[in-house]
Structures are given as structure tokens and as C-alpha cells.
Amino acid sequence: MDEAKLRMIPAPLLFPYERLRYAEAGSIVYPPGGRFGPRIQQDIQLVMLYSGEMTITVEGRPLHVKPGQVVLLKPGQEESFVFSRTEDTWHRWIAVNFEALPEATEQALHALPSCLPLSEEMNLLTDLMIMLLRRGSHEDPEVRSLGLAAVQLYPRESQQAQLLTEKHPSVYAALVWIREHYAEDVSLPELSDRAGVSPEHLVRLFKQHEQTTPIQYLWQFRVKRAIELLTNTGLTVTEIAQRCGFKTSHHLARLVKSATGRTATEIRRLSWSGFRSS
Structure with missing residues (x-):
């Protein structure tokens, strides 16, 4: 800049x-x-x-x-x-x-x-x-x-939000779309269409600016939102999976385990035990 x-x-x-x-x-x-x-x-x-x-x-x-x-x-x-x-x-x-x-x-x-x-x-x-x-x-x-x-x-x-707009416009458009529509069934062609570039070009731009691919970023974002809901609400794992764009509760559990090393049940148990002890 x-x-x-x-x-x-x-x-x-x-x-x-x-x-x-x-x-x-x-x-x-x-x-x-x-x-x-x-x-x-x-x-x-x-x-x-x-x-x-x-x-x-x-x-x-x-x-x-x-x-x-x-x-x-x-x-x-x-x-x-x-x-x-x-x-x-x-x-x-x-x-x-x-x-x-x-x-x-x-x-x-x-x-x-x-x-x-x-x-x-x-x-x-x-x-x-x-x-x-x-x-x-x-x-x-x-x-x-x-x-x-x-x-x-x-x-x-x-x-930082102002600086974000200084990224490539297609990356910025894709990030905004992901954050607003992560609970929906989002595909790379749809995302690239929203960003105004080809799927291949959007992948190259994401690797340059975000060090990941658009779909990997989407799933990372979904996992973060799922962990927040596990930690702070009494929603069931199935309900959280539906709200965060996972195909099934087992799919959510597998990605949460891969990202954190803990199961969804363990994350919830640790969170609520912390609240009770406080």
C-alpha cells in the first residue's frame, strides 16, 4: 500500500x-x-x-x-x-x-x-x-x-478492515461471501463467480494472499464457528453441524478433532466445567 x-x-x-x-x-x-x-x-x-x-x-x-x-x-x-x-x-x-x-x-x-x-x-x-x-x-x-x-x-x-480492502478485490469479495454464507452449500465455482474470476485464478490468489485455498479457508472458518457454538451454547452437535455448513454431525466431529486434538464432547465438557468452577 x-x-x-x-x-x-x-x-x-x-x-x-x-x-x-x-x-x-x-x-x-x-x-x-x-x-x-x-x-x-x-x-x-x-x-x-x-x-x-x-x-x-x-x-x-x-x-x-x-x-x-x-x-x-x-x-x-x-x-x-x-x-x-x-x-x-x-x-x-x-x-x-x-x-x-x-x-x-x-x-x-x-x-x-x-x-x-x-x-x-x-x-x-x-x-x-x-x-x-x-x-x-x-x-x-x-x-x-x-x-x-x-x-x-x-x-x-x-x-485492519480498511487494510483488508487493499487485498486483491477478488480475494476480498470471496472472504466476505464466505463469512456471510458459510452455513450454506458453497462450491468453488459459485465462490469464484461471486469473486469475478475463474476457479483456477481464485485458488492462485488465495494461495498468494491467504496461504491456503478458498475451500480450505471455508472449512477452517466453519470449524471456528462450530467450536464457538460448542463452547458457548447448549445446541446439540447435530444442530451446530446444520448451522455451520457441515454435511453431518460426524463430519463436524471429525474436522473439530483434526483441528483441536479434542472431540466435540471434550470441548464442551471442558468449557462447562470451567464455567461451573468459576
Whole structure:
């Protein structure tokens, strides 16, 4: 990337720790047809969607959120939520409350994108906050520090998303399609059609930019999503296989075992034993 393009990317947004009041995190599943709000947002809140679907109306403007995305909600805005009509909608959230922020920080906050792809780092921070809150308070220094790390991670990931667009346009188009349609039956010809190149050329581009093939990337992405659902929900292995694009529950179990060295049952048992001990 040339220097002119680099200068167009904003500097990391820093939130002052001394103005941080508290930080909270949680996980919730809404049944089909669920609604929430309207409400006036009091915090800087990050909402991470894992299954189902969600439409958030912010100041009268609807934002449709898909699984695998994180949404930034900003203080003072009126919001309402509508969840999937046909299936459970599972999301987690981090909320961080500050005293009055510097004007420059406020302006930079409102310039950030409303939605980004959900990263493993954001997931990890959410995991840690939820576990600490099971035995502590939203005012504990450790919880507050993790909340601060999450809201500072979001603008940095916004930068990374801008850099991602500097990849070959066909690779970027394929990555976006995979992240939005991984639960469907995706083939290399369909993926290359969406990317606007031949299947052979898309494979060459992926090996150059991602060090893997498009279909290998797709299955790696599906495995990551399946492990998240195993760890954080009570869905059966069969249900998770259906939601993540696996042909059967045995297919899911085999790929999870290959990727982690543990069976799906072991991953779930370790996760829930950790929650109970906390």
C-alpha cells in the first residue's frame, strides 16, 4: 500500500482509563420473534452475533446484523432490536461506561463504522470478561481493563478492515461471501463467480494472499464457528453441524478433532466445567 492510502487510515482511538467508570459483559439468547427496546444507550456497547439474525434500529436507521459480526453502539442513541422470527438468536455483549470523554475522542468514536467482522481477539476478551464477572464485580480493575481493551480493539480492527480492502478485490469479495454464507452449500465455482474470476485464478490468489485455498479457508472458518457454538451454547452437535455448513454431525466431529486434538464432547465438557468452577 502506498503512503497516501496509509495516511487515509485514522490513528488508533484511545479512551482514557481514568474516566472509565465500569465495564460489563453478558450472553443472552432470544427466542424466535423476540424484541427489545426502544432504549437510550448509556454506554459504549459492542454486540456480537453468533446465531439467528438481528436488526437494530438506531436513531430511525435499521442495521441488519449477520452471525459473525460485531456492532458498535454509541451513548445517547435511541435503539430498538428485532430478532429472528424463525430461530433462536444468540448474542453476547460488552458495555463500557465513561465519564464525559474528550471532544476529539467523541468525534472519532462517532466516525467509526457501525459493524465489523467478529475477530477471535474480541471473542477472547468477551470470554474472559464473562468468566471474571461470574466471581466479581463490573467495577473490578481486571474487568474494567478488559472492557477498555475491547473498546480500543474495535477502532484498531476498523483499521485492519480498511487494510483488508487493499487485498486483491477478488480475494476480498470471496472472504466476505464466505463469512456471510458459510452455513450454506458453497462450491468453488459459485465462490469464484461471486469473486469475478475463474476457479483456477481464485485458488492462485488465495494461495498468494491467504496461504491456503478458498475451500480450505471455508472449512477452517466453519470449524471456528462450530467450536464457538460448542463452547458457548447448549445446541446439540447435530444442530451446530446444520448451522455451520457441515454435511453431518460426524463430519463436524471429525474436522473439530483434526483441528483441536479434542472431540466435540471434550470441548464442551471442558468449557462447562470451567464455567461451573468459576
